[in-house]
Amino acid sequence: MATEDNQQKKLSTEPYKGVRDFYPQDMQIERYIFDTMSRVTESFGYSEYSASILEPTELYQSKTNDEIVNEQTYTFTDRGGREVTLRPEMTPTLARMVAGKRHDLTFPLRWYSIPNVFRYERPQRGRVREHWQLNADLFGVSELDAEVEIISLASSLMKAFGAEDNDFEIRMSDRSILTSIFEELKTSEEVQAKVMRLLDKRAKIDDFDTQLKAILGEQSESFVEKLESTSSSSNLELVLSQLKNLGVTNAVIDTSIVRGFDYYTGVVFEVFDTSSENNRSLFGGGRYDNLLSLFGGDKIPAVGFGMGDVTIRDFLETHDLLPPYNARTELFLCTLTQSAKEYAQKLAQALREQDINVEVALSDKKVGDQIKIANKKGIPFVICIGEDEIKNESFTIKHLESGEEKTLKEDAVADYIFSKI
Numbered sequence: 001m002a003t004e005d006n007q008q009k010k011l012s013t014e015p016y017k018g019v020r021d022f023y024p025q026d027m028q029i030e031r032y033i034f035d036t037m038s039r040v041t042e043s044f045g046y047s048e049y050s051a052s053i054l055e056p057t058e059l060y061q062s063k064t065n066d067e068i069v070n071e072q073t074y075t076f077t078d079r080g081g082r083e084v085t086l087r088p089e090m091t092p093t094l095a096r097m098v099a100g101k102r103h104d105l106t107f108p109l110r111w112y113s114i115p116n117v118f119r120y121e122r123p124q125r126g127r128v129r130e131h132w133q134l135n136a137d138l139f140g141v142s143e144l145d146a147e148v149e150i151i152s153l154a155s156s157l158m159k160a161f162g163a164e165d166n167d168f169e170i171r172m173s174d175r176s177i178l179t180s181i182f183e184e185l186k187t188s189e190e191v192q193a194k195v196m197r198l199l200d201k202r203a204k205i206d207d208f209d210t211q212l213k214a215i216l217g218e219q220s221e222s223f224v225e226k227l228e229s230t231s232s233s234s235n236l237e238l239v240l241s242q243l244k245n246l247g248v249t250n251a252v253i254d255t256s257i258v259r260g261f262d263y264y265t266g267v268v269f270e271v272f273d274t275s276s277e278n279n280r281s282l283f284g285g286g287r288y289d290n291l292l293s294l295f296g297g298d299k300i301p302a303v304g305f306g307m308g309d310v311t312i313r314d315f316l317e318t319h320d321l322l323p324p325y326n327a328r329t330e331l332f333l334c335t336l337t338q339s340a341k342e343y344a345q346k347l348a349q350a351l352r353e354q355d356i357n358v359e360v361a362l363s364d365k366k367v368g369d370q371i372k373i374a375n376k377k378g379i380p381f382v383i384c385i386g387e388d389e390i391k392n393e394s395f396t397i398k399h400l401e402s403g404e405e406k407t408l409k410e411d412a413v414a415d416y417i418f419s420k421i
């Protein structure tokens with residue numbers, strides 16, 4: 001007898017908080033975003049790499065950003081007692097990989113990856129707990145040419161997504177402006193990290209002055225004065241003029257840009273959406289010349305950025321740049337009998353070998369209903385297989401949108417479809 005207790009509780013169909021399911025329509029957009037990222041990045045000479053999402057926790061401790069490491073990582077102890085973290089970003093993994101093979105690799109090194117990364121953040125527009133992030137990084141170039149290349153890659157990506165110059169703005173700053181102020185004020189490294197974190201949040205908080213005073217005490221006023229009187233650096237001017245020569249005209253200097261990670265050492269940048277509906281940072285990066293020294297050996301200069309899939313998708317939506325959904329299946333074979341099903345499977349096989357994507361109806365639904373299914377799925381062409389088609393080995397192919405029909409032999413079907421799509 002079934003009781004309340006042994007009746008199974010229904011499982012929720014919702015995904016885990018802050019992560020996304022990708023149903024086919026979403027997956028097609030995601031695939032478009034990844035393909036565009038790869039194509040453009042490869043056109044600049046970058047090679048793809050990858051790694052596991054699991055890293056030893058110590059890779060992140062006190063090296064990147066205490067807030068992310070202490071409050072936003074997914075960390076657990078494995079069955080062997082090791083502390084493990086799901087990567088919250090790719091840069092430490094990349095630094096580990098490059099440092100590990102430094103003697104075998106050829107510099108300058110240009111690498112990219114599109115990893116998923118995990119951060120336990122409060123989910124909101126543009127912020128989730130798992131996102132994918134293009135990472136493009138250039139190692140072994142200490143000159144500003146590296147910044148120019150990386151920022152022009154960022155700009156080319158935006159253009160490839162269909163953005164116009166006035167849809168986005170590249171805001172650049174230079175960490176060395178802050179470093180020299182800190183040197184003047186003799187600020188400890190620990191306090192520097194706190195000030196940088198606060199500056200990174202400046203636009204989002206109301207009590208910046210109070211919080212700054214709590215960190216810097218009496219020095220806070222002179223810190224603000226020095227910062228406000230420095231509007232640029234010679235490095236920034238040089239990068240800006242070289243970018244202009246390359247046709248990147250929407251880069252500006254904005255010393256309020258800091259970026260959240262401690263490892264940045266020089267020019268940093270962030271790309272902003274200029275639309276009032278989505279006025280936010282889309283992605284960013286900068287120079288980090290000291291991170292690889294954590295693994296021993298000489299310094300390896302590095303510049304790179306991370307471009308998230310969520311913010312880019314929001315940008316595409318805001319600017320009406322999302323590609324329309326296109327069914328990947330080109331042909332649907334309706335089947336009227338069991339022997340038609342078997343025949344259709346063989347025909348499908350032959351057409352697949354000619355690069356046509358074919359779906360075979362396996363239900364016993366009426367022809368009209370089968371065609372409706374094809375239509376609903378957005379499949380453009382239909383052939384119905386019955387006894388006549390099997391006997392005559394010729395097929396009437398119908399283009400569902402126009403209603404146009406043509407009767408063809410098997411060897412002409414693929415060419416006909418290619419001529420129409």
Ligand code: HAM
Nearest residue numbers: 089091127128131282283284285304305306308310311
């Ligand atoms: P980040 O600014 O923390 O930098 O992340 C890069 C981009 O990833 C962000 O600008 C945003 O597009 C996206 N992103 C970050 N967190 C989230 C989130 N919770 N939800 C959705 N999207 C997010 C880095 O991670 C650096 N490691 C980038 C880098 C590479 N610097 C040098 N090389």
